Amino acid sequence: MVYFDRNENVIEWSSEEVVIPYVSPWDNKIHRYYPDFLVKVKKGQLTETRVIEVKPSKFLKPPKAGRKKTKSYLYEVREWGRNSAKWAAAKDYCDKREWMFDVWTEKTLRM
Numbered sequence: 880m881v882y883f884d885r886n887e888n889v890i891e892w893s894s895e896e897v898v899i900p901y902v903s904p905w906d907n908k909i910h911r912y913y914p915d916f917l918v919k920v921k922k923g924q925l926t927e928t929r930v931i932e933v934k935p936s937k938f939l940k941p942p943k944a945g946r947k948k949t950k951s952y953l954y955e956v957r958e959w960g961r962n963s964a965k966w967a968a969a970k971d972y973c974d975k976r977e978w979m980f981d982v983w984t985e986k987t988l989r990m
Contacts, residue, residue: 882988883918890919890926897930901968904960912965914980928978930969936984938962 883892895913903910916931942955966982973980981987 880916883916886920888921890921892916892918897972899965899969899972901964904964905957912968914969928976930973930978930980932966932969932980932982933988934962934982934984936986939982939984 880892880894883889894916897914897917899912899914900909901912902908914930915933916929918929918931920927920929938958941959942952945952966980969980972978
C-alpha cells in the first residue's frame, strides 16, 4: 500500500499475513480472521507493531432497525455480529503480544 511505502516511520508491513481464530456468534464455530495489514512502526527508539483492519465507517456502528426486517437489514446484523467477534478476538490476540489493533476507515486514511 502506497500509504505505508511513503511513510518514513514504517519499518515493514505485510498484507493478510496474520491469522486470528475467532468464534462466530452465528454458528459457535471457530473461524479464521485475516486482518488487512501487519505494520511495524518506529516510535522514537521503540518499535510498535500494529494490526490494522480497513472498513468503511458505516460498518463501525450497529445497523438501525427499520419498521420491517428486510434481507438487507438481516445481512447487516449478521455482518455486525461477525465483525464484532473478529475485532474482539483481534484485540485479545494483540494485547497478548503487546501489539496495537486498529480499525481504519476512509476518514483515517484521509489524515
